[in-house]
Amino acid sequence: MTGASVPRPYPVKWERTLVLRDGSRIYVRPIRPDDEPQIKWLLEHTSGRDLRFRFFTTVKVFTHEFLAALTNLDYSRAMAFVAFDESGKEILGVVRLHSDDGHQSGEFAILLRSDSRGRGLGWAMMNLMIEYGRSEGLKQITGQVLCENRPMLAMCRELGFQIHVNPEERDVYEATLTLEDQPAA
Numbered sequence: 155m156t157g158a159s160v161p162r163p164y165p166v167k168w169e170r171t172l173v174l175r176d177g178s179r180i181y182v183r184p185i186r187p188d189d190e191p192q193i194k195w196l197l198e199h200t201s202g203r204d205l206r207f208r209f210f211t212t213v214k215v216f217t218h219e220f221l222a223a224l225t226n227l228d229y230s231r232a233m234a235f236v237a238f239d240e241s242g243k244e245i246l247g248v249v250r251l252h253s254d255d256g257h258q259s260g261e262f263a264i265l266l267r268s269d270s271r272g273r274g275l276g277w278a279m280m281n282l283m284i285e286y287g288r289s290e291g292l293k294q295i296t297g298q299v300l301c302e303n304r305p306m307l308a309m310c311r312e313l314g315f316q317i318h319v320n321p322e323e324r325d326v327y328e329a330t331l332t333l334e335d336q337p338a339a
């Protein structure tokens with residue numbers, strides 16, 4: 155990402171309304187430090203299985219330090235988008251993209267509230283994250299996906315990611331999307 159050493163203000167231009175395949179409209183915006191309580195609530199109400207898919211652990215203790223690392227971002231190096239319900243208070247899901255030190259590659263992760271799935275929100279948020287990575291000039295986007303996480307692997311393939319087995323962790327696949335030859339949207 156360009157200008158990594160220069161702190162960036164809250165990127166208001168990335169506030170969006172996503173239109174899902176069923177026509178519903180979902181407000182998303184870059185995460186802020188004051189989202190910490192809602193993120194804590196989301197994680198505390200996420201199943202052990204989904205926590206494992208997202209964090210590779212089922213530990214259900216979320217310290218302030220852990221939550222601050224998720225919500226208090228240096229926008230020159232990392233971005234997370236949060237999706238809200240109609241009231242604008244409850245978080246339906248989060249997608250994030252953290253760049254490496256050389257700002258060449260970004261690692262994504264996504265987690266939706268269980269009752270917000272299956273209507274295209276994950277797809278729309280992944281596309282927003284990819285659009286962001288492209289706008290930042292990243293050359294590739296990668297993500298670690300457990301091999302048993304079939305829906306996520308299928309979605310990644312459909313989005314154009316290549317899936318590779320991680321030779322050091324055979325139960326984890328690495329999904330990689332190359333951006334460098336594609337024009338910015």
Ligand SMILES: CC(C)(COP(=O)(O)OP(=O)(O)OC[C@H]1O[C@@H](n2cnc3c(N)ncnc32)[C@H](O)[C@@H]1OP(=O)(O)O)[C@@H](O)C(=O)NCCC(=O)NCCS
Pocket residue numbers: 174175204207208262263264265266267270271272273274275276277278297298299303305306308309312
């Ligand atoms: C994986 C996860 C993000 C998927 O979210 P979701 O909102 O249920 O996914 P979607 O409804 O967008 O499903 C993707 C599906 O829609 C398709 N799709 C959705 N909108 C689409 C559109 N506008 N155009 C084309 N295809 C679309 C996808 O190909 C896929 O097809 P299917 O429904 O026929 O299977 C969600 O289940 C989750 O949070 N899981 C737990 C955490 C996790 O596994 N994270 C991944 C580790 S990084």
